[in-house]
Amino acid sequence: MSDQPWERDRQFRERRDFIPEYSVDELLLDGVPEFLDYLFYHNVLDRFCWLLKLHYSDRETVKRKRHRLDTVFQWFGKRNFQFDRAKECLDPVIEREQIEYHLTKGWLNEAVRSDPLQPSYLDAGTTISSESGPGSGGMVSWNLVQSYYGVYEYLSCLVKCLDHAVDTRGHRKVVRGFSSNLLGRANGRLVFYPFNMTSRTPDRDYIPPHPDYLKYQYANYPRDPRRHIGDLEHEIERAFRLIDGTHTRSIFDFLYELRLWANYTGVRALLKLDDGGYQNFLMRNIAMVLFFVGGMAEFAAICALGEASYLKILQGFARDYVNRHDRFASNKFLVPFYIRLRSYKHLRIVTGPIDFIIPRSGDPVQFIGV
Numbered sequence: 001m002s003d004q005p006w007e008r009d010r011q012f013r014e015r016r017d018f019i020p021e022y023s024v025d026e027l028l029l030d031g032v033p034e035f036l037d038y039l040f041y042h043n044v045l046d047r048f049c050w051l052l053k054l055h056y057s058d059r060e061t062v063k064r065k066r067h068r069l070d071t072v073f074q075w076f077g078k079r080n081f082q083f084d085r086a087k088e089c090l091d092p093v094i095e096r097e098q099i100e101y102h103l104t105k106g107w108l109n110e111a112v113r114s115d116p117l118q119p120s121y122l123d124a125g126t127t128i129s130s131e132s133g134p135g136s137g138g139m140v141s142w143n144l145v146q147s148y149y150g151v152y153e154y155l156s157c158l159v160k161c162l163d164h165a166v167d168t169r170g171h172r173k174v175v176r177g178f179s180s181n182l183l184g185r186a187n188g189r190l191v192f193y194p195f196n197m198t199s200r201t202p203d204r205d206y207i208p209p210h211p212d213y214l215k216y217q218y219a220n221y222p223r224d225p226r227r228h229i230g231d232l233e234h235e236i237e238r239a240f241r242l243i244d245g246t247h248t249r250s251i252f253d254f255l256y257e258l259r260l261w262a263n264y265t266g267v268r269a270l271l272k273l274d275d276g277g278y279q280n281f282l283m284r285n286i287a288m289v290l291f292f293v294g295g296m297a298e299f300a301a302i303c304a305l306g307e308a309s310y311l312k313i314l315q316g317f318a319r320d321y322v323n324r325h326d327r328f329a330s331n332k333f334l335v336p337f338y339i340r341l342r343s344y345k346h347l348r349i350v351t352g353p354i355d356f357i358i359p360r361s362g363d364p365v366q367f368i369g370v
Contacts, residue, residue: 012238015040020224038269041258042278043223044239045285047232048251050221051194052076052292053124054229058368059213065222067124069288073295074343074368080192081349086303089189093164094304100313102157102168103301107317109150110290110336113143115327117334119364124288126222140279141262141270147286148259154290154297155252161300162186171256179250190300195292197233199240199249207233251289287336295340299349307350314341315356333363346370 011017018040019025025039053067056075061067114121155178156168162182168174179198187196187206196206213219214229221227227235240249243257262270273279302310314337322328322335332338338357344350346367 012235015242018043018235018239023223032269032272034269035273037261037266038273040239040242041254041261042282042285044236044254045258045289046223046281047221047235047239048194049124049285049288051197051229051232051236052288054214054219055193055208055210059211062213063218065126068366069122069124069291070339070343070365071368072124073292073340074347076192076292077295077299077343077347077349078368078370080188081299081347083303085189086299089185090161090300090304091164095160095164096305096309098160098164098168099157099301099304102153102160103297103313104317106150106153106157106294106297107314107337108321109146109153110294111322111328113146113150113290114287114336117327117331119334121287121334122339122364122366124284139270140273140282141267143283144262144286145259147290148255148262150290151252151255151293154293157297158186158190158300161190161304175252175256176245176247179253180247183248183250190303191296194233194236195251195296197236197240197250199237199243255289291336291340294337295343298337298340298344302344302349307352311350311352311354318356332357333365339365343367 015036019029019036020043025043029035029039053072054062056072056079057067058075061071152171152174156174159166159168159174159178159182162185166174166177166182183191183196183198193206193208198206210229217225219228221229221232240251240254243249243253245253298310301313305313322332328335335357341350341354341357342365345354347370
C-alpha cells in the first residue's frame with residue numbers, strides 16, 4: 001500500500017481502475033471493450049470474497065491459500081454469532097410466517113443455483129477443479145440472477161427479524177432501505193464484516209481488527225500481490241460509490257446492480273465469455289457470498305424464532321423439497337444449508353438433533369477446532 005493517502009484516493013474512481021495493469025483482464029478488455037462492466041463486477045466480487053477468506057482463516061490456511069467454504073464459514077460463526085448481542089437489535093414483534101416465507105424461498109433459490117453439487121464446491125482457494133462447479137448446469141447470466149434472488153430472500157428474512165413493519169415487496173426498496181437504515185442497527189449483531197462495509201467506509205466501527213499475520217506479504221491479494229487487505233477494503237468502498245444512487249450503498253446494492261446487468265444489458269457479454277476460469281471463479285464467488293448471507297439470515301431466524309422452530313421449518317423444507325429430488329437427497333453433505341446447519345451444530349449454536357440430514361454418501365466437510 002502506498003504511504004501517500006492521496007495516491008490511493010486518485011485511483012478507483014471509475015470502473016476501468018478495477019482492471020489491473022498488464023494483466024490478462026487488460027488484454028481481454030483491449031480485445032473486447034464491452035467486457036468492462038463484466039470485469040468490474042468480477043473483480044469487485046473477487047476482492048470482497050478475499051476479505052472474507054483472509055479475515056476468517058488461520059495463519060497456515062492464509063499462507064498456503066487453501067481456503068475452504070466450510071471452514072471459513074465456521075470461523076465466521078465462531079467469531080461473530082452471539083445470541084445476547086443479536087437479540088439487542090431484534091424487533092420484539094415477530095412475524096413467524098413472513099420469516100419462514102423468505103427463509104424457505106432463500107433455501108430454494110440457493111439449492112437450484114447450486115446444482116449440480118460437487119465436492120470441489122467447498123474449495124475456495126486459488127485453484128479451479130476440472131469438476132463442474134455449483135450452478136454450472138445453466139447459463140452464467142441465469143445463475144447470477146438466481147443467486148441474487150437467493151440473496152434477496154435471505155436479506156428479506158433479516159429485514160423482517162429487524163423490523164416486521166417493513167414491506168419486503170420491491171427489490172430496490174428493500175436493498176436501499178436496508179443499506180441506509182437497518183444496516184447500522186444490525187452491524188456487529190446480525191450483519192458482520194465485510195458485509196457491513198458501505199460506500200461510507202472507512203468507519204472503523206465497521207472494520208474489526210485483523211489477525212496480526214495478515215500484515216505479511218503472504219497474505220496479500222493473489223491477483224495483485226502488491227495489495228493487502230487494507231487496500232482491498234479501500235477499493236471495495238470505492239466500488240460501492242460507483243453504484244447508482246446517493247444513498248449509503250453496500251454489497252447488497254452491488255449485487256442488485258449485478259443482477260440487473262446480468263438480466264438485461266450484460267447478457268451479450270456473458271454469452272461471449274468463453275474462458276472457463278472467469279466463469280468458474282465468478283460462480284464460486286457468487287456462491288460464497290450467497291452462502292454467508294444465508295448464514296446470517298438463518299442466525300437471525302434462530303434468534304427470533306428459537307432453535308426448535310427453526311429446525312422444524314428446515315425439516316419441513318427437507319421433507320417437501322430436498323428429499324423429493326434425488327440430486328439433493330443423495331448429496332446431503334453438499335447441500336449448502338445443510339453444511340451451515342452442521343456448522344451450527346459443531347459450534348453449539350444449535351444443540352438439538354439434526355438426524356434428518358444424515359446422507360447416503362461420504363463426508364467431504366471439514367470442521368475447525370472449537
